[in-house]
Amino acid sequence: MGLIWWILPAIAGVVGLMLLFAGFGKLASLKPVSGGTRLLFGVGFLGLAGIVAFAGLNLQTYKRLTYExxxxxxxxxxxxxxxxxxxxxxxxxxxxxxxxxxxxxxxxxxxxxxxxxxxxxxxxxxxxxxxxxxxxxxxxxxxxxxxxxxxxxxxxxxxxxxxxxxxxxxxxxxxxxxxxxxxxxxxxxxxxxxxxxxxxxxxxxxxxxxxxxxxxxxxxxxxxxxxxxxxxxxxxxxx
Structure with a gap:
């Protein structure tokens, strides 16, 4: 499997987790607007990571199953x-x-x-x-x-x-x-x-x-x- 299909979701996942933790931190500091925004973007990046990972696996089916x-x-x-x-x-x-x-x-x-x-x-x-x-x-x-x-x-x-x-x-x-x-x-x-x-x-x-x-x-x-x-x-x- 090409490394790009591991690297891209890994980066998106790390960014998403960082934003999630930052969002929870803001919410804990009673800053609901900035906290909610970070949570929203964090969930979005995690979703993107999942989409890219599954897309990579799908493309891999065409490559590996015809591999000679x-x-x-x-x-x-x-x-x-x-x-x-x-x-x-x-x-x-x-x-x-x-x-x-x-x-x-x-x-x-x-x-x-x-x-x-x-x-x-x-x-x-x-x-x-x-x-x-x-x-x-x-x-x-x-x-x-x-x-x-x-x-x-x-x-x-x-x-x-x-x-x-x-x-x-x-x-x-x-x-x-x-x-x-x-x-x-x-x-x-x-x-x-x-x-x-x-x-x-x-x-x-x-x-x-x-x-x-x-x-x-x-x-x-x-x-x-x-x-x-x-x-x-x-x-x-x-x-």
């Missing part, structure tokens, strides 16, 4: 000679890279990837006061887009890697049991999936409600070119 954070960047590079197989270059928001235990980049197979997270969402009032949803990235998965039959329940295989461990206290499980006592609104898993291909790149963001993976402009052109042969990007896109 960058949490990861994902790039894919084809493995030579192996169809639908890609090296994964995943960079977390703090600059860390996703690597396997031997220090190598993970390799996923398929034509889609999915990334999932566990999310704890706070009540809207808490969001307005700056308590944003918290998250822990859970997994990164490769898969085939057409992996199920529409005629019956079928099995499918996927491949992936865990993005987090669960040391110490399981906060997500605690939130499920005791969340209402601490202002939690919901605890759930959220995932997003997109096409996986050579030189594809995505920025993964977290809103107050869900994960979103957005392709870069160059990736949009590559996807369009694959879906519509002969497609040529315009307005500065990759050709």
């Amino acid at each position: 954070r960058d949490i990861a960047n994902i790039k894919f590079a084809a493995v030579d000679g192996v169809p639908d197989t890609y090296h994964v270059d995943l960079t977390f928001s703090d600059g860390r890279k996703l690597l396997e235990a031997n220090g190598a980049q993970p390799v996923l197979t398929g034509d889609q990837f999915e990334i999932g997270a566990q999310i704890i969402k706070f009540q809207p009032v808490a969001n307005m006061l700056g308590y944003d949803s918290i998250y822990r990235l859970d997994y990164l998965e490769g898969r085939e887009a057409r992996r199920f039959s529409s005629e019956a329940v079928t099995e499918a295989t996927t491949n992936g890697i865990a993005l987090a461990q669960n040391p110490g206290l399981d906060v997500h499980a605690l939130a499920e049991k005791e969340g209402n006592r601490f202002g939690f609104d919901a605890e759930y898993g959220s995932a997003t999936y997109q096409p996986m291909g050579d030189r594809f790149e995505y920025n993964v963001n977290l809103t107050q409600d869900a994960l979103v993976a957005r392709p870069t402009e160059a990736t949009k052109s590559l996807i369009q070119r694959g879906e519509y042969p002969g497609f040529q990007a315009t307005n500065g896109g990759t050709k």
Whole structure:
């Protein structure tokens, strides 16, 4: 929340209280006119402080409830000679890279990837006061887009890697049991999936409600070119 929405009502509130105390002092000195005037202005300043504070909170609803954070960047590079197989270059928001235990980049197979997270969402009032949803990235998965039959329940295989461990206290499980006592609104898993291909790149963001993976402009052109042969990007896109 912008400091101005705290500073303005604080100033108005202090002025209002000073005028109220001065007004009571004048009334105690048997000066009803000046005392009443100060009381009137004091009440007015306190009212102004309340209006500004509530206006600030209202404006905050538009800002905080649409707030997004960058949490990861994902790039894919084809493995030579192996169809639908890609090296994964995943960079977390703090600059860390996703690597396997031997220090190598993970390799996923398929034509889609999915990334999932566990999310704890706070009540809207808490969001307005700056308590944003918290998250822990859970997994990164490769898969085939057409992996199920529409005629019956079928099995499918996927491949992936865990993005987090669960040391110490399981906060997500605690939130499920005791969340209402601490202002939690919901605890759930959220995932997003997109096409996986050579030189594809995505920025993964977290809103107050869900994960979103957005392709870069160059990736949009590559996807369009694959879906519509002969497609040529315009307005500065990759050709």
